[in-house]
Amino acid sequence: MHKEQEKVTDKNRFKSCMMKPDEEGNIYCPQGHAFTLEQRKESVKGRYPRTIQFYRNEHCEGCPLRSQCTRSKHGRTLQRTDKLAEMQIEIRENLMTETGQELMKQRSI
Structure with missing residues (x-):
């Protein structure tokens, strides 16, 4: 939660938590290029199944921000789990209530 509330600066703008999807579900890098869904993998770890989505940005070659964003030769990749994102939204909403604020104090x- 504290990471999400930080202002976007030159140090943290390349972190994956700062690259959030828009209303249509597209994720953009700081340079403005869209990530494409490369693979969707379903796994069962323990008792609960989860679906991990792997995104890749193929516009990294020739990008002036590449050295700050990634060290990969094949472009920047991101992993997202929809269930985890839903839980984070629910937690954020709970912490914004009065009782959540009191519990945090x-x-x-």
Whole structure:
């Protein structure tokens, strides 16, 4: 939660948590190029199944920000899990309520 509330600066703008999908579900890099869905993998770890989506940005070659964004030869990749994103939204909503704020104050003490 604290990472999401940080202002976007030169240091953190290349982190995957700062590259959020828009209303249509497209993810864009800081340079403005769209990531494409490369693979969808379903796995069962423990008791619960999960679906991991792998995205790749193929516009990294010749990008002036490449050295700051990635060291990969094949372009920047991201992994997203829809269930995890839904849980993060629910947690964020719970923490914005009055009781959530009080619990966070008690936890910091």
